[in-house]
Amino acid sequence: MANSPSGDSMVHRLVRVIEAFDGEHRTLSAAEIARRADLPTSTAYRLVDELLAESLLDRDGRRLRLGTRLWELVSRGSKVLGLREAALPFMEDVQSVVGHHTVLGILDQNEVLYIERIGSNSSTINITKVAGRLPVHATSTGLVLMAFGPADAQETFLRRRLPRYTDTTTTNPDELRRRLAEVRQMGFCVMTGAIVPESTGVAVPVFNAEGTAIAGLSVVIPRAGGPLQTSISALQTAARGISRALGWDGTLRDAIRRSL
Amino acid sequence: MANSPSGDSMVHRLVRVIEAFDGEHRTLSAAEIARRADLPTSTAYRLVDELLAESLLDRDGRRLRLGTRLWELVSRGSKVLGLREAALPFMEDVQSVVGHHTVLGILDQNEVLYIERIGSNSSTINITKVAGRLPVHATSTGLVLMAFGPADAQETFLRRRLPRYTDTTTTNPDELRRRLAEVRQMGFCVMTGAIVPESTGVAVPVFNAEGTAIAGLSVVIPRAGGPLQTSISALQTAARGISRALGWDGTLRDAIRRSL
DNA sequence: CACACATTCCCGATCATCGGGAATTGTTTC
DNA sequence: GAAACAATTCCCGATGATCGGGAATGTGTG
Numbered sequence: 022m023a024n025s026p027s028g029d030s031m032v033h034r035l036v037r038v039i040e041a042f043d044g045e046h047r048t049l050s051a052a053e054i055a056r057r058a059d060l061p062t063s064t065a066y067r068l069v070d071e072l073l074a075e076s077l078l079d080r081d082g083r084r085l086r087l088g089t090r091l092w093e094l095v096s097r098g099s100k101v102l103g104l105r106e107a108a109l110p111f112m113e114d115v116q117s118v119v120g121h122h123t124v125l126g127i128l129d130q131n132e133v134l135y136i137e138r139i140g141s142n143s144s145t146i147n148i149t150k151v152a153g154r155l156p157v158h159a160t161s162t163g164l165v166l167m168a169f170g171p172a173d174a175q176e177t178f179l180r181r182r183l184p185r186y187t188d189t190t191t192t193n194p195d196e197l198r199r200r201l202a203e204v205r206q207m208g209f210c211v212m213t214g215a216i217v218p219e220s221t222g223v224a225v226p227v228f229n230a231e232g233t234a235i236a237g238l239s240v241v242i243p244r245a246g247g248p249l250q251t252s253i254s255a256l257q258t259a260a261r262g263i264s265r266a267l268g269w270d271g272t273l274r275d276a277i278r279r280s281l
Numbered sequence: 282m283a284n285s286p287s288g289d290s291m292v293h294r295l296v297r298v299i300e301a302f303d304g305e306h307r308t309l310s311a312a313e314i315a316r317r318a319d320l321p322t323s324t325a326y327r328l329v330d331e332l333l334a335e336s337l338l339d340r341d342g343r344r345l346r347l348g349t350r351l352w353e354l355v356s357r358g359s360k361v362l363g364l365r366e367a368a369l370p371f372m373e374d375v376q377s378v379v380g381h382h383t384v385l386g387i388l389d390q391n392e393v394l395y396i397e398r399i400g401s402n403s404s405t406i407n408i409t410k411v412a413g414r415l416p417v418h419a420t421s422t423g424l425v426l427m428a429f430g431p432a433d434a435q436e437t438f439l440r441r442r443l444p445r446y447t448d449t450t451t452t453n454p455d456e457l458r459r460r461l462a463e464v465r466q467m468g469f470c471v472m473t474g475a476i477v478p479e480s481t482g483v484a485v486p487v488f489n490a491e492g493t494a495i496a497g498l499s500v501v502i503p504r505a506g507g508p509l510q511t512s513i514s515a516l517q518t519a520a521r522g523i524s525r526a527l528g529w530d531g532t533l534r535d536a537i538r539r540s541l
Numbered sequence: 542c543a544c545a546c547a548t549t550c551c552c553g554a555t556c557a558t559c560g561g562g563a564a565t566t567g568t569t570t571c
Numbered sequence: 572g573a574a575a576c577a578a579t580t581c582c583c584g585a586t587g588a589t590c591g592g593g594a595a596t597g598t599g600t601g
Contacts, residue, residue, distance in 0.1 A: 074290075077292070096411065098306075113373070
């Protein structure tokens, strides 16, 4: 059976090609793409040609990189850019008060995807990366997103097997349920050393018009015990500002929530 | 000749689908995609299915949006994110001194592509958009990129027919050549009302290790005549900072340039 | 110069893609 | 609530774009 096309779809191959590029491999040669995407040589070369023709890849000599046109297309249409732009000014406010890393994350495929970060360029360990992912159960952002997010997401989340990172990582479903309830009651989440010790996250939800959390805003501070209350109120003010900037005036809903 | 596949490649169709989404159309139904991408209905539906399978599209009821996974993949591998992250802190510095819109742009396909903007949320008309394009010859950012960019780009640029936007837009090749020389000599570019009247751009180049401009940093101010010198030195300090942050220590080159 | 590797080019077989059409479901409108 | 309209899903045969092995050529390296 000599020339049989492999079963997977064209799109999937393209994804593999794009996935071949990452933070450590911003430029690749065609042969490297073939290897990393596990494609037959000639197939890889043909795909690269097609992508070049559409400017989805840029060529510099024999090195290839993801095209800026691709970034442009995706950014224009994705909701990420809008969210990021709405949030940035408020994140700066938080930053000026709290002074450590300020991070914005959303829920995607049962993980936290970080879409923006501004940081004092030294202070704390920066485990969060823009366009990077972390597990829901081990991050403060993850828990607020889960606590105030859509109900169906919570179900599937609690049904999954969760990995431990340090001895303070909570993986037990019942305990997580308890923590989620707590977060819902308090309106924020503090989590210490669930992935790396000596690093505390404080997160609050950013609500949409329906009152579901669509993003989590958080600060990462060196250790617990600082003036938490200051951070929390700065975060909450900012979160409300972001909602308003996005045209989701949460005032009414907030009032209801508070009066309960 | 009933069922003949249309001539264009798969990738091109996918691009058309992605292009169907933009700032005004962040969510589309499958039928809208078919119309906007000019695809036969059943083809569009099949493509949408494939894209959903790879999470390149997200589905919300019957509305579709560009998947955050797509944004993630592209951002991770693209040089844009790195540049943006390196630049942001310095842009904030500029912002705090100058107080109007501060913008970062790069050259792509003979146009200026803006990749970051921070702005006083009211002051000036914001013609620049993140992930938006403007022509080279009518923007200050465009001219610095051209003046200090790779030589071959200049050739093709000057050979092209250029549109006028206002009566101050420079389209004459010889005059442009003169302006480019001027920019090279001064080290910055000031341009007033070349696209919309009453809006002045001031731009400086951000150099890479080889001494070619890879980005243009600029501020947009309401009208000419303000304390230009302040803006320019703020921009230049920032630009040097960005180069350094990217690991391209421009000190040596700057010294050479200055001593000429 | 020899060797390894990257890149380009060629080509026949195969099967995923194409798109018309019809059936089904959902949404407006009067 | 019924009719008119649009959106979505499903089916299926014909077609040609895609597949990938292989050979030739280019590039760099010790």
